[in-house]
Amino acid sequence: MKATTRNVKTNLLVCLLVLYAGATRASDCDLTVSQTQTNFGTFNRGTLSQAANGSQTDVIGKKSTMITVICPHPEHISLYYRAASNGVGEGYQLGDIAHVTLIASDAQADGKSVSLAYHQQGGSAPAGNANTLAILPNIGIAPVSDEPLTRLTLQLTSIAAVNDINQHVKEQKTLNGSGTLEVVSE
Amino acid sequence: MNKLALGCTIMALMVSNIALASSEVQLSFSATAEPPPCHIQSSPPTIDFGNIHRNQLSPDTATQLPVRAFAGGITISCEGPTSIGLSAVDNSSGSAITVGNLKWDTPATTITPSQTDQRFGLGMTAGGKPIGVWNVVFHSAKVDGASADIGVANNGILDTSDTTPTMRNNNKVISWVINNAFAVGEIFSIQADAAVAIAPIKDLDTSSEIDFAGSATLEVTYL
Numbered sequence: 001m002k003a004t005t006r007n008v009k010t011n012l013l014v015c016l017l018v019l020y021a022g023a024t025r026a027s028d029c030d031l032t033v034s035q036t037q038t039n040f041g042t043f044n045r046g047t048l049s050q051a052a053n054g055s056q057t058d059v060i061g062k063k064s065t066m067i068t069v070i071c072p073h074p075e076h077i078s079l080y081y082r083a084a085s086n087g088v089g090e091g092y093q094l095g096d097i098a099h100v101t102l103i104a105s106d107a108q109a110d111g112k113s114v115s116l117a118y119h120q121q122g123g124s125a126p127a128g129n130a131n132t133l134a135i136l137p138n139i140g141i142a143p144v145s146d147e148p149l150t151r152l153t154l155q156l157t158s159i160a161a162v163n164d165i166n167q168h169v170k171e172q173k174t175l176n177g178s179g180t181l182e183v184v185s186e
Numbered sequence: 187m188n189k190l191a192l193g194c195t196i197m198a199l200m201v202s203n204i205a206l207a208s209s210e211v212q213l214s215f216s217a218t219a220e221p222p223p224c225h226i227q228s229s230p231p232t233i234d235f236g237n238i239h240r241n242q243l244s245p246d247t248a249t250q251l252p253v254r255a256f257a258g259g260i261t262i263s264c265e266g267p268t269s270i271g272l273s274a275v276d277n278s279s280g281s282a283i284t285v286g287n288l289k290w291d292t293p294a295t296t297i298t299p300s301q302t303d304q305r306f307g308l309g310m311t312a313g314g315k316p317i318g319v320w321n322v323v324f325h326s327a328k329v330d331g332a333s334a335d336i337g338v339a340n341n342g343i344l345d346t347s348d349t350t351p352t353m354r355n356n357n358k359v360i361s362w363v364i365n366n367a368f369a370v371g372e373i374f375s376i377q378a379d380a381a382v383a384i385a386p387i388k389d390l391d392t393s394s395e396i397d398f399a400g401s402a403t404l405e406v407t408y409l
Contacts, residue, residue, distance in 0.1 A: 027209040038215045046222035046266025060217050081213075092215075100215045160217055166370070168269055169219045170342065170408045178214040 027185035029071035033156070038063045040160045044169065048162065060098060060160040067104075067156050069183050074148035076186040078119040078140035079104070083179030090134045091161070095175025098162045105132040107143050107154035114143040116154070140184060156181075221408040222266030224374075229404075230256030233380055240392045243384055248286020248318070250383040256322070259377035262406060269368035269409040271339050271361035272376075274306075274353040277401040281307030282319040283389070288381040290323040295350060297321055297381075303356040308382070308398040313391050317398040322378040324351040329362050329371035336376070337363035339409055344368060359407045368409045 040061035048058065069077060081102055083092040091099030107114050116133045119140035133141050135156075143152055233254045243249045262270065276282075282305035288297040297304045308318040327334040336351040337344050339359040344367070351360065362369040362376070382400070390396060 029209055031209050031211050033211045033213065036211055036213055038213070040215070040217035042218040042220055044220050044222040044266055045268060046264070048266065094215055094217060095219070097219060098217060158215060160215065162219075166267075168370075168409070169221050172218060172220040175217045175219055176214070177216075178212060181211045181213055183209045 027071070027075070027077060027183045029069050029075060029077055029183050029185065031181065031183045032068045032070075033065055033181060034068075035063070035065035038065070038158050042172075045165075048165070058161040058163075058165045060162060062157060062159045064155055064157045067152075067154050067181070069152040071150045071185075074150050076142070076148050077152065078142035078184050078186070079135070080138065080140045080182045080184060081135045081179050082138065082182060083177065086137045090136055092137070092177055092179055094160055094177040095173070097164070097167045097169070098160055098175050100177055101159045101161070102135040103132060103157040103159065104135055104141050105155050105157065107131075107152065109143045109145050109147075109149040109152050111151070114145050116141050117144045118142075222264050222268050224262050224264040224268070224270055224406045224408075226404075226406070227261040227263045228258055229260055230258060230378060235382060238384065240387060243387050245387045247386055248283060248383045249386075250286070250289060250381060253290055253379050253381050256378045256380060259326070259375060260404070261373065261375040264372045264374070267370050267372055269361070269370050270374060271359035271368075271407045271409050272353075272404045273357060273359045273407050274355060274402045274404050276306045276355045277403060278307035278309045278399075279355065281309050281316045283316045283383070283385045285386065286319065286383045288319060288321055288383055290379060290381055293323060293325055293351065295323045295352065297350075297352060303354050303358070304350070304352045306353065306355060306400055306402055308384075308400040311391055311396055315389055315391065316385060317390065317396060318382060318384040318400075320380060320382040320400045321352050322380045324353075324360055324376050324378050326375075326377040327362050328373075328375045329364065329369040330373050332364070332371075334369045335363040337361045337368075339368070339407075342409060353402060353404075355402075359409070361409055 043060045085093045091101040094100045104116055107116050115129045115131055117129055119142040129144050135141055233256060235251055284299050304321050305319045306321055308320060310316055324336050327336050338348040339361045362374055
Protein backbone atom coordinates (compact mmCIF):
# COMPACT_ATOMS: atom_id res chain seq x y z
CA MET A 1 0.00 0.00 0.00
CA LYS A 2 2.80 2.35 0.90
CA ALA A 3 4.63 1.48 -2.27
CA THR A 4 1.50 2.14 -4.35
CA THR A 5 1.10 5.61 -2.89
CA ARG A 6 4.66 6.50 -3.75
CA ASN A 7 4.15 5.31 -7.31
CA VAL A 8 1.02 7.41 -7.70
CA LYS A 9 2.90 10.46 -6.49
CA THR A 10 5.72 9.73 -8.87
CA ASN A 11 3.33 9.38 -11.78
CA LEU A 12 1.54 12.58 -10.90
CA LEU A 13 4.87 14.36 -10.83
CA VAL A 14 5.78 12.95 -14.24
CA CYS A 15 2.35 13.92 -15.53
CA LEU A 16 2.75 17.47 -14.28
CA LEU A 17 6.24 17.69 -15.76
CA VAL A 18 4.98 16.50 -19.13
CA LEU A 19 2.12 18.99 -19.09
CA TYR A 20 4.45 21.76 -17.96
CA ALA A 21 6.90 20.96 -20.70
CA GLY A 22 4.06 20.97 -23.24
CA ALA A 23 2.82 24.35 -22.06
CA THR A 24 6.22 26.01 -22.28
CA ARG A 25 7.20 24.56 -25.64
CA ALA A 26 4.04 24.98 -27.62
CA SER A 27 1.79 27.97 -27.98
CA ASP A 28 -1.91 28.52 -28.42
CA CYS A 29 -1.16 31.44 -30.73
CA ASP A 30 -2.09 31.18 -34.38
CA LEU A 31 0.83 31.42 -36.81
CA THR A 32 0.22 32.42 -40.41
CA VAL A 33 2.79 32.77 -43.18
CA SER A 34 1.58 34.43 -46.38
CA GLN A 35 3.85 32.34 -48.61
CA THR A 36 4.84 28.93 -47.32
CA GLN A 37 6.35 27.66 -50.57
CA THR A 38 9.14 29.77 -52.02
CA ASN A 39 10.57 29.09 -55.45
CA PHE A 40 13.68 30.99 -56.41
CA GLY A 41 13.38 29.98 -60.04
CA THR A 42 16.05 28.72 -62.40
CA PHE A 43 19.61 29.94 -62.18
CA ASN A 44 23.02 29.28 -63.64
CA ARG A 45 26.46 30.70 -63.11
CA GLY A 46 25.74 33.25 -65.78
CA THR A 47 22.73 34.66 -63.97
CA LEU A 48 24.66 34.62 -60.70
CA SER A 49 27.44 36.68 -62.22
CA GLN A 50 24.94 39.18 -63.60
CA ALA A 51 23.24 39.69 -60.26
CA ALA A 52 25.63 42.39 -59.08
CA ASN A 53 27.15 45.24 -61.05
CA GLY A 54 29.73 43.31 -62.99
CA SER A 55 31.07 41.51 -59.96
CA GLN A 56 30.17 37.93 -59.36
CA THR A 57 27.86 37.12 -56.49
CA ASP A 58 26.61 33.90 -54.99
CA VAL A 59 22.99 35.00 -54.55
CA ILE A 60 20.39 32.96 -56.41
CA GLY A 61 17.45 35.05 -55.36
CA LYS A 62 15.64 36.86 -52.59
CA LYS A 63 11.97 36.53 -51.63
CA SER A 64 9.88 38.09 -48.89
CA THR A 65 6.81 36.92 -47.05
CA MET A 66 4.78 38.11 -44.06
CA ILE A 67 4.51 36.30 -40.76
CA THR A 68 1.51 36.98 -38.53
CA VAL A 69 1.08 35.62 -35.02
CA ILE A 70 -2.25 36.15 -33.27
CA CYS A 71 -2.63 35.06 -29.67
CA PRO A 72 -5.94 34.64 -27.85
CA HIS A 73 -4.56 36.50 -24.84
CA PRO A 74 -1.46 38.64 -24.25
CA GLU A 75 1.70 36.53 -24.22
CA HIS A 76 5.46 36.75 -24.50
CA ILE A 77 6.34 34.76 -27.60
CA SER A 78 9.32 33.86 -29.71
CA LEU A 79 9.76 32.30 -33.15
CA TYR A 80 11.96 29.34 -33.99
CA TYR A 81 12.87 27.79 -37.32
CA ARG A 82 13.79 24.12 -37.22
CA ALA A 83 15.21 22.35 -40.26
CA ALA A 84 16.52 18.83 -40.63
CA SER A 85 19.90 20.03 -41.79
CA ASN A 86 21.70 23.30 -41.55
CA GLY A 87 23.55 24.84 -44.43
CA VAL A 88 26.53 27.08 -44.78
CA GLY A 89 27.01 29.81 -42.17
CA GLU A 90 23.70 31.14 -40.94
CA GLY A 91 21.80 29.30 -43.66
CA TYR A 92 19.72 26.22 -44.06
CA GLN A 93 20.47 23.61 -46.68
CA LEU A 94 18.94 24.01 -50.14
CA GLY A 95 19.71 20.91 -52.14
CA ASP A 96 23.35 19.88 -52.19
CA ILE A 97 24.90 23.06 -53.53
CA ALA A 98 23.03 25.96 -51.96
CA HIS A 99 21.57 27.34 -48.77
CA VAL A 100 18.80 29.67 -47.66
CA THR A 101 19.28 32.41 -45.08
CA LEU A 102 16.17 33.62 -43.28
CA ILE A 103 16.02 37.24 -42.17
CA ALA A 104 13.33 38.62 -39.88
CA SER A 105 12.63 42.34 -39.98
CA ASP A 106 10.03 45.10 -39.65
CA ALA A 107 8.39 43.57 -36.60
CA GLN A 108 5.28 45.13 -35.15
CA ALA A 109 3.77 44.11 -31.84
CA ASP A 110 0.13 45.11 -31.51
CA GLY A 111 0.67 47.72 -34.21
CA LYS A 112 3.83 49.25 -32.78
CA SER A 113 7.27 48.82 -34.31
CA VAL A 114 9.54 46.74 -32.11
CA SER A 115 13.11 45.54 -32.26
CA LEU A 116 14.00 41.88 -32.38
CA ALA A 117 16.38 39.93 -30.22
CA TYR A 118 17.67 36.39 -29.97
CA HIS A 119 16.04 34.18 -27.44
CA GLN A 120 17.39 30.86 -26.19
CA GLN A 121 14.61 28.45 -25.36
CA GLY A 122 14.36 27.94 -21.59
CA GLY A 123 17.25 30.34 -21.18
CA SER A 124 17.75 33.91 -20.19
CA ALA A 125 15.98 37.01 -21.40
CA PRO A 126 16.37 38.17 -25.02
CA ALA A 127 19.81 39.52 -25.83
CA GLY A 128 20.68 42.13 -28.41
CA ASN A 129 18.40 44.53 -30.14
CA ALA A 130 17.99 44.97 -33.87
CA ASN A 131 15.41 45.74 -36.49
CA THR A 132 16.76 42.96 -38.67
CA LEU A 133 17.92 39.56 -37.44
CA ALA A 134 18.93 36.35 -39.15
CA ILE A 135 16.91 33.40 -37.87
CA LEU A 136 19.55 30.99 -36.60
CA PRO A 137 19.10 27.25 -36.15
CA ASN A 138 17.30 26.46 -32.90
CA ILE A 139 17.67 29.98 -31.57
CA GLY A 140 14.48 31.94 -31.21
CA ILE A 141 13.82 35.51 -32.10
CA ALA A 142 11.50 37.56 -29.95
CA PRO A 143 10.14 41.10 -30.04
CA VAL A 144 11.89 43.35 -27.55
CA SER A 145 9.03 44.43 -25.33
CA ASP A 146 8.18 44.18 -21.67
CA GLU A 147 4.52 43.97 -22.52
CA PRO A 148 2.94 40.71 -23.61
CA LEU A 149 1.30 40.89 -27.00
CA THR A 150 -1.65 39.48 -28.87
CA ARG A 151 -0.54 40.27 -32.42
CA LEU A 152 2.92 40.15 -33.94
CA THR A 153 3.71 40.78 -37.59
CA LEU A 154 7.10 40.69 -39.22
CA GLN A 155 8.66 40.32 -42.61
CA LEU A 156 10.57 37.15 -43.42
CA THR A 157 13.12 37.50 -46.20
CA SER A 158 14.59 34.33 -47.67
CA ILE A 159 17.90 34.67 -49.46
CA ALA A 160 19.08 31.68 -51.47
CA ALA A 161 22.78 31.47 -52.34
CA VAL A 162 25.15 28.87 -53.71
CA ASN A 163 27.63 27.37 -51.24
CA ASP A 164 30.57 27.62 -53.63
CA ILE A 165 30.59 30.14 -56.41
CA ASN A 166 32.84 27.80 -58.39
CA GLN A 167 30.41 24.92 -58.15
CA HIS A 168 29.93 23.25 -61.53
CA VAL A 169 26.44 22.25 -62.51
CA LYS A 170 26.57 19.65 -65.26
CA GLU A 171 22.86 19.17 -65.76
CA GLN A 172 19.63 20.70 -64.62
CA LYS A 173 18.61 19.74 -61.11
CA THR A 174 16.07 20.86 -58.55
CA LEU A 175 17.23 21.99 -55.13
CA ASN A 176 14.85 21.58 -52.21
CA GLY A 177 14.87 22.58 -48.58
CA SER A 178 12.26 22.78 -45.85
CA GLY A 179 11.77 23.41 -42.18
CA THR A 180 9.22 24.33 -39.58
CA LEU A 181 8.55 27.79 -38.29
CA GLU A 182 7.23 27.58 -34.77
CA VAL A 183 5.85 30.09 -32.32
CA VAL A 184 6.65 29.38 -28.68
CA SER A 185 5.04 31.02 -25.67
CA GLU A 186 7.07 31.70 -22.58
CA MET B 187 -2.38 3.42 -11.52
CA ASN B 188 -2.04 2.33 -15.07
CA LYS B 189 -5.21 4.25 -15.87
CA LEU B 190 -3.69 7.31 -14.28
CA ALA B 191 -0.58 7.00 -16.41
CA LEU B 192 -2.64 6.47 -19.55
CA GLY B 193 -4.86 9.44 -18.75
CA CYS B 194 -1.81 11.58 -18.16
CA THR B 195 -0.30 10.55 -21.50
CA ILE B 196 -3.51 11.25 -23.40
CA MET B 197 -3.87 14.64 -21.76
CA ALA B 198 -0.30 15.51 -22.63
CA LEU B 199 -0.79 14.42 -26.23
CA MET B 200 -4.01 16.40 -26.54
CA VAL B 201 -2.40 19.54 -25.18
CA SER B 202 0.58 19.02 -27.41
CA ASN B 203 -1.45 18.32 -30.54
CA ILE B 204 -3.77 21.28 -30.12
CA ALA B 205 -0.83 23.60 -29.64
CA LEU B 206 1.20 22.21 -32.55
CA ALA B 207 -1.68 22.48 -34.97
CA SER B 208 -1.91 26.22 -34.64
CA SER B 209 1.63 27.29 -33.85
CA GLU B 210 3.74 25.62 -36.53
CA VAL B 211 4.00 26.22 -40.24
CA GLN B 212 5.99 24.16 -42.67
CA LEU B 213 8.11 26.28 -45.02
CA SER B 214 9.60 24.88 -48.19
CA PHE B 215 12.14 26.33 -50.58
CA SER B 216 13.14 25.30 -54.07
CA ALA B 217 15.33 26.43 -56.92
CA THR B 218 16.49 24.90 -60.16
CA ALA B 219 20.18 24.88 -61.05
CA GLU B 220 21.35 24.47 -64.60
CA PRO B 221 24.60 24.93 -66.51
CA PRO B 222 25.07 28.34 -68.12
CA PRO B 223 23.91 28.21 -71.74
CA CYS B 224 26.72 27.89 -74.27
CA HIS B 225 26.48 28.86 -77.91
CA ILE B 226 28.65 27.88 -80.83
CA GLN B 227 29.86 31.23 -82.14
CA SER B 228 31.72 29.90 -85.12
CA SER B 229 31.85 26.49 -86.65
CA PRO B 230 34.15 25.50 -89.47
CA PRO B 231 33.07 25.57 -93.10
CA THR B 232 33.08 22.42 -95.22
CA ILE B 233 36.44 21.32 -96.55
CA ASP B 234 36.22 20.52 -100.25
CA PHE B 235 38.85 18.07 -101.42
CA GLY B 236 37.87 18.64 -105.04
CA ASN B 237 38.27 15.97 -107.68
CA ILE B 238 40.64 13.11 -107.01
CA HIS B 239 41.72 11.04 -109.97
CA ARG B 240 42.06 7.31 -109.53
CA ASN B 241 45.72 7.63 -110.50
CA GLN B 242 46.26 9.46 -107.22
CA LEU B 243 45.02 6.48 -105.21
CA SER B 244 46.87 3.30 -104.32
CA PRO B 245 45.45 0.10 -105.73
CA ASP B 246 46.09 -2.08 -102.68
CA THR B 247 46.37 0.24 -99.71
CA ALA B 248 44.41 3.17 -98.38
CA THR B 249 45.53 6.59 -99.58
CA GLN B 250 45.60 9.53 -97.20
CA LEU B 251 44.92 12.93 -98.73
CA PRO B 252 46.90 15.97 -97.51
CA VAL B 253 45.80 17.19 -94.07
CA ARG B 254 43.55 20.24 -94.34
CA ALA B 255 42.69 22.75 -91.62
CA PHE B 256 39.14 23.78 -90.89
CA ALA B 257 39.36 27.54 -91.41
CA GLY B 258 38.69 29.49 -88.25
CA GLY B 259 38.24 26.49 -86.02
CA ILE B 260 35.48 26.32 -83.46
CA THR B 261 34.53 28.97 -80.92
CA ILE B 262 31.99 28.45 -78.16
CA SER B 263 30.69 31.20 -75.94
CA CYS B 264 29.07 30.46 -72.59
CA GLU B 265 26.90 32.86 -70.60
CA GLY B 266 28.82 32.14 -67.43
CA PRO B 267 32.02 30.46 -66.31
CA THR B 268 31.83 26.73 -66.82
CA SER B 269 33.77 23.73 -68.10
CA ILE B 270 32.81 22.11 -71.35
CA GLY B 271 33.88 19.55 -73.89
CA LEU B 272 32.86 18.37 -77.32
CA SER B 273 31.35 15.00 -78.05
CA ALA B 274 30.91 13.82 -81.61
CA VAL B 275 28.41 11.73 -83.52
CA ASP B 276 29.47 10.20 -86.84
CA ASN B 277 26.81 11.10 -89.38
CA SER B 278 28.05 8.28 -91.62
CA SER B 279 28.39 5.78 -88.86
CA GLY B 280 29.41 2.29 -89.89
CA SER B 281 31.01 3.34 -93.16
CA ALA B 282 34.64 3.81 -92.08
CA ILE B 283 37.12 1.55 -93.83
CA THR B 284 38.98 -0.85 -91.60
CA VAL B 285 42.34 -0.53 -93.32
CA GLY B 286 44.91 2.25 -93.40
CA ASN B 287 46.16 4.74 -90.82
CA LEU B 288 45.30 8.40 -90.47
CA LYS B 289 48.37 10.52 -89.71
CA TRP B 290 49.03 14.10 -88.71
CA ASP B 291 52.47 15.62 -88.34
CA THR B 292 51.52 18.40 -85.92
CA PRO B 293 50.65 17.39 -83.34
CA ALA B 294 52.09 14.00 -84.26
CA THR B 295 49.14 11.65 -84.19
CA THR B 296 48.31 8.32 -85.78
CA ILE B 297 45.01 6.48 -85.82
CA THR B 298 45.29 2.81 -86.66
CA PRO B 299 42.53 0.55 -88.07
CA SER B 300 41.95 -0.97 -84.66
CA GLN B 301 41.06 2.41 -83.12
CA THR B 302 37.49 2.23 -84.36
CA ASP B 303 36.31 4.85 -81.84
CA GLN B 304 38.40 7.38 -83.77
CA ARG B 305 37.43 6.43 -87.31
CA PHE B 306 34.60 8.32 -88.98
CA GLY B 307 32.99 7.22 -92.22
CA LEU B 308 32.78 8.80 -95.68
CA GLY B 309 29.71 6.90 -96.79
CA MET B 310 29.27 3.96 -99.14
CA THR B 311 29.59 3.51 -102.87
CA ALA B 312 26.53 2.64 -104.93
CA GLY B 313 27.71 -0.94 -104.58
CA GLY B 314 27.74 -0.71 -100.81
CA LYS B 315 31.51 -0.47 -100.31
CA PRO B 316 32.92 1.88 -97.64
CA ILE B 317 34.73 4.77 -99.34
CA GLY B 318 37.18 5.90 -96.71
CA VAL B 319 37.87 7.17 -93.22
CA TRP B 320 38.45 10.55 -91.65
CA ASN B 321 38.96 12.35 -88.36
CA VAL B 322 40.33 15.61 -87.05
CA VAL B 323 43.17 16.46 -84.71
CA PHE B 324 42.45 19.34 -82.39
CA HIS B 325 45.11 21.84 -81.38
CA SER B 326 45.65 25.45 -80.30
CA ALA B 327 42.97 25.26 -77.60
CA LYS B 328 42.25 28.47 -75.73
CA VAL B 329 40.00 29.40 -72.83
CA ASP B 330 39.25 33.10 -72.40
CA GLY B 331 42.33 33.80 -74.50
CA ALA B 332 44.71 31.65 -72.45
CA SER B 333 46.31 28.55 -73.96
CA ALA B 334 44.88 25.28 -72.75
CA ASP B 335 45.79 21.64 -73.12
CA ILE B 336 43.44 19.20 -74.79
CA GLY B 337 42.18 16.27 -72.76
CA VAL B 338 39.74 13.45 -73.12
CA ALA B 339 36.85 13.09 -70.69
CA ASN B 340 35.30 9.71 -70.11
CA ASN B 341 31.99 9.72 -68.22
CA GLY B 342 32.71 13.24 -67.05
CA ILE B 343 36.15 12.41 -65.66
CA LEU B 344 39.43 13.50 -67.22
CA ASP B 345 41.12 10.40 -68.62
CA THR B 346 44.80 11.09 -68.11
CA SER B 347 45.73 7.84 -69.87
CA ASP B 348 44.13 9.05 -73.11
CA THR B 349 45.72 12.18 -74.50
CA THR B 350 45.16 11.77 -78.23
CA PRO B 351 43.42 14.99 -79.31
CA THR B 352 41.04 13.46 -81.83
CA MET B 353 37.27 13.28 -82.23
CA ARG B 354 35.65 10.22 -80.67
CA ASN B 355 32.49 8.42 -81.66
CA ASN B 356 32.08 6.54 -78.38
CA ASN B 357 30.78 9.35 -76.16
CA LYS B 358 34.25 10.33 -75.01
CA VAL B 359 34.57 14.09 -74.88
CA ILE B 360 37.38 16.32 -76.08
CA SER B 361 37.90 18.96 -73.41
CA TRP B 362 39.86 22.06 -72.57
CA VAL B 363 42.33 21.39 -69.75
CA ILE B 364 44.48 23.72 -67.65
CA ASN B 365 46.72 22.44 -64.84
CA ASN B 366 45.45 18.90 -65.34
CA ALA B 367 41.86 19.91 -64.63
CA PHE B 368 38.94 20.93 -66.81
CA ALA B 369 39.46 24.58 -67.62
CA VAL B 370 36.84 27.06 -66.42
CA GLY B 371 35.91 29.93 -68.67
CA GLU B 372 33.37 31.54 -70.94
CA ILE B 373 35.03 31.60 -74.36
CA PHE B 374 36.41 28.30 -75.63
CA SER B 375 38.20 28.02 -78.94
CA ILE B 376 39.99 25.21 -80.71
CA GLN B 377 41.47 24.51 -84.13
CA ALA B 378 40.84 21.32 -86.07
CA ASP B 379 42.80 19.70 -88.91
CA ALA B 380 41.14 16.99 -90.95
CA ALA B 381 42.76 13.88 -92.34
CA VAL B 382 40.97 11.79 -94.96
CA ALA B 383 42.01 8.42 -96.34
CA ILE B 384 40.37 6.72 -99.33
CA ALA B 385 39.94 2.99 -99.60
CA PRO B 386 42.26 0.96 -101.86
CA ILE B 387 41.07 1.12 -105.45
CA LYS B 388 40.67 -2.63 -105.48
CA ASP B 389 37.94 -2.21 -102.91
CA LEU B 390 36.11 0.50 -104.87
CA ASP B 391 34.20 0.46 -108.12
CA THR B 392 35.92 3.33 -109.91
CA SER B 393 34.29 2.90 -113.31
CA SER B 394 32.21 5.93 -112.52
CA GLU B 395 32.57 8.98 -110.32
CA ILE B 396 32.23 8.41 -106.58
CA ASP B 397 31.08 11.23 -104.35
CA PHE B 398 32.21 11.04 -100.78
CA ALA B 399 31.16 13.17 -97.86
CA GLY B 400 31.87 12.85 -94.19
CA SER B 401 30.43 14.85 -91.36
CA ALA B 402 30.15 14.72 -87.63
CA THR B 403 27.81 16.52 -85.28
CA LEU B 404 29.61 18.07 -82.36
CA GLU B 405 27.72 18.58 -79.14
CA VAL B 406 28.75 20.75 -76.21
CA THR B 407 28.94 18.71 -73.01
CA TYR B 408 29.16 20.27 -69.56
CA LEU B 409 31.94 18.87 -67.39
